[in-house]
Amino acid sequence: MVSHADPFLSGTSPGASSGPPNAEEMDRERRHQISRKAKDFLVHIDTLGRLLAIHDPGNSAVQSALRDLVQDVAELQAGGEDLSLVFAEGHAFVNGVWVRASKRAWEAAVMLTERLGDVEGRGIVLQSGAEDATMLALTEFLRTSPAEGVSGAEHFRRANLPGIRLIPLPSAADRARAGKSESRDHALEVFREGLETITRTELANLDLYMRRRQRALVQQLIQMAEETPEDLLGLTVMRNPTLPSKAHNMMVCIYAVCLGRLMDLHRRDLLRLGMSALNHNLGETLLPEEIFASEQELAPHERSRVEQHPLLGMAHLLKHYGFGAPIVERALASVEHHMRFDGEGGYPFAAGREQHLFSRVIAVADVFDALCSPRPHRDAFPPDQAVKLVSRQGGRQLDPVIVRRLLWLVGRYPPGSLVELDSGEWGLVLGPGMGAYPMVRPRVLLISDEDGFELDMPLAVDLGERHPRRRAWLRTIARTRDPGRMGVNVASFFFGDRLEVEPGRLDADELEAGS
């Protein structure tokens, strides 16, 4: 007999007001407050500027408007942090919050965009504790244009505004760098920005601003996977103990996105997958850092703590961010990414069901990247060996279909593999070749000549290339080496200058001709 008492009606829900507010609600409230106060600020600074155009600073109306403005600033700086206001195309951003302005505030934002543009600025940072005089001076400064022949920066300097910093417009060099959209430089830039994003992102405290940044990062990675997949996959060679440990999350995200692309997932689903991958290890941030800093193999009690991170991550997300689909998806990735495909292992709560596809993809990416990365207690496995180890786990720990996708993605010799060729040359694998056997005959960046001497300019060649007159291939991999142990800085070769050589006679051409 079913009880008529309905716990779902009387119990607490994520949105119920009876319990303490969760992180999502607090963030929303914070943003709402900032947005509301920022609109007041915009209106008041505009009003003050207009009043100063017709009255002296001592006028009571001016003083009243000034008091309002100072009050706004004080409230916006309530946490004691600096106040950052950036303007673009008439939109205003205040401490990372996009202020969706009303008409009046909008006009003020447009005015400020223009005024700051006049002094080659796109925003200002107000340090906490701004005084009335400073705010008055700032308003005065904003309503006056620089004198003829005086640069914006100089005009700002002359205004002498203590506690106020001008955020300059991007320089020509900045713009030029941003314009290199399809180059490896761009890939590197994405990597650097991505690292910054996930490093700044306190994973356990994902406010909307950070989630938007993460989303933008994943969007960029997907875009790269569509346009320059070799460059994207090339980023996975950027492994080094000097990088923050969260770089692993980015690597997993890159592999996951690439695997998703190989599975023909749509952009929407790739974005879901990428976001889940980026946050799959959230639970680790809730554990003491010392555990991960250990240079020894983990002790049993430490291991059991680390094994808690999947559930910790899931619980944290659900408790603080509710049960919206994106959060549930990430919670599932967090809890399932260490579950074994065959259902064995130490996760009794996982028994009886298959992991979500995203979790299976993330699991493969996670294991592969972990093997390729150095750990405090062990060296990294060379990529070609890691791929062999992963392939052996297909059907056991990992989904065999996804493992095979990984093999298709990285090939027998994943990007970054150091290979010695039968010609005596040494090279680094760049990615799948263009010949008949792209996975076993990849594109290689030659870094030494036949005698083993380092080349001035590395040379990209395709191992599917035949000898011009004979049936034999020009080059074949004789053996692989461990770049770590050989002291080869893979990243510097990948992202340095190189020469590209068009292959002459590819084995694939012969196959086509034969068929």
Add this chain to the structure above:
Amino acid sequence: MRGRGRPDPQDTETLAESLKTLHIAMGHARLYGASHRETWRAMEQSLGQMGQVLERYGALDLESSQEGLAWGGSMVHPETEEFVGLGRLLHREGIATLSLAQGLDLEELAKLLDVLRINFELPEYEEETLESLLWQSGFTKIGFQAVSALMEAEVLSGAASQTATGNLDDAVQQLVGLRLSDFRTESDKRNFGQVSEDAVQRAVAGSDLAGLGPSDDRRVSEEEQQWRVQFAEEGTEDAHLIANMHEAVEAEEPHDLLARLVSILVRTALSNRSELPPDEAIGLARQAVEEVYRRGNAVGLVRILDEGTALMAEDVVRTSPFAGRVREFFANAISERRIARVLLSLDLAKAGEEHELRRLVERLPDSVLQSVLESAARDPDQARGKRLRETLGSVVGDRIDAWLTNALTQPPERVVPTIALARSLGRERAASSRYKLLRHPSRLVREEVLRWYQDNLPAAELQYVLPLLVDKDAAVRRALADALLAQKPYEAVKYLRKAVGGATFSSLDANIKRDLCITLGLVAGDGAVEVLAQRLESKGVKMMGTAPEVLADVEAAARGLAAAGTVQAKQTLKRGTSGLFGPKKKICTDALQRLEARNPW
């Protein structure tokens, strides 16, 4: 085709008209969805006009601003604070330009309207933006230009309130740092082939020793052959598996994720993990179920109940000390009131939902189902309520018979819809025991059962039915009259004649007497005239001092004759109008009017 110069005024006007219609489509899409016929009609009209312009120019770049949408410098859709349209919306969301290319079709336009609808519905705190929604859609004929400066500005303004991240740049720089060889002399160059023997040994020890042999096809190593075969086979083998995965993810709904989550949380509770104790796990699972209810999702409930059923069958439940809690959780997950609401919100016309409904109904306990039926009966959308009742009926089957057996003590709100359902389904077993419900204290139930008798009235059940001719409730008596009129059983006519002609007739309540006579008249026609005429000519009627009950007998008889409506009945009534006694004359005159109007009641 014209270039992208200043557009022709005529084309500008056509485009303005098209955009006006597109806004109507946007409004419809927001209310009814992008695939609604009204939306579709407006889109067709808009695209028709837009197509002409697209044909001439190849592509349209619509620039957004606070003022509206502009094309080639001309405002084609002006907007104000009061009238916010696409221009303001795009501008507000940081989309500077929306480009439409020749070949744009209705499907893609509908997709755009859907994206805009989703954007309208996004709460402010949602991480998705219009830009990311447009990006994900992967349009082929619709392009957009986001204001890149916005993202940069957001990052910049956010960075000021964040702490510094240390020397990240240094680490990256170190990784990709300039290669020393660029600055070294020829003699400094590194020789990879001449590293120390130790280094080689170490590298070899930690690496793959296999080697692939010389570069001759005929002498390719065994390993390369194996890998080649592996790579050649896998592509075809996995194709259908991947297609299935792909489809599954694409079709995935939030409730699928929630059901999966509930399963994991419940299993976590059973396994008693210290990092998420059973109480907390169950609490989170409860909130996940709450979310399914909030979304009004029957499919999600089915999934959760499926999980529950599967889990209960597992050994882990029998051995866990928390099994009782889990069992209680699943029992409480079925909330009668809320499930009814969820079921009513189902769109049964949608493919798949009826299937899920059936699966859910099969799992629900009787009390919940009856509650659902009750709600369906009260549904203001009658067509939807009817559809749901029909679907429920086709699923519940035999369970209805059992419900009716126990219905005597159930409230009428629950029993009446069940009777209606059993009747509409023609449940024979339930019909054979329906007479028991004639004793139900609620008139609504008795009435509903009598309506059922309109379909068939077995002679054996007349003994239970006919006593209701003197039921205290008029509606019940009338429902019985309708049933008897529909079936006209001879035994009923006999019974009625006896009742009207009998000595106890006069002692009955006036209303009951009237209804008895009307029923007799309706059912028996001419066969009723004789006995009714006798009552009309009652000897108790006197010029002076006629007892009220006698007058009531006369009135009842007159109404019965009016109900009979035959020539003979009419003549009898006419005779009654020609007498000297005023009240009787009036009664008969009124009855004649009723007869003419065929208004027996």
